Amino acid sequence: MPIDQVTIVRMCRDCGTVIETLTVKKDNMRLFSDEEVWCPKCEANKPEIRDIAGRQESIAKEQQSYPESPTSGPPRLVHQE
Numbered sequence: 001m002p003i004d005q006v007t008i009v010r011m012c013r014d015c016g017t018v019i020e021t022l023t024v025k026k027d028n029m030r031l032f033s034d035e036e037v038w039c040p041k042c043e044a045n046k047p048e049i050r051d052i053a054g055r056q057e058s059i060a061k062e063q064q065s066y067p068e069s070p071t072s073g074p075p076r077l078v079h080q081e
């Protein structure tokens with residue numbers, strides 16, 4: 001199943017309130033933005049932060065798919081004598 005769309009969550013940088021979620025094409029995805037959003041909790045325009053919705057889930061799925069992947073996680077410390 002091709003996935004060419006991602007769901008972006010826009011949040012208030014100050015309080016973390018989710019302003020909205022939007023679905024965009026991966027090609028148009030921008031996680032960094034200088035835009036300000038109206039935060040109903042702060043009752044002010046605040047800088048936004050963006051994150052990919054369900055990212056933790058997709059990472060977990062990837063790890064299940066490749067449990068032996070040597071590239072995931074920090075390198076193991078192997079003590080050799």
Ligand SMILES: [Zn+2]
Pocket residue numbers: 012013014015016017039040041042043046
């Ligand atoms: Zn806020």
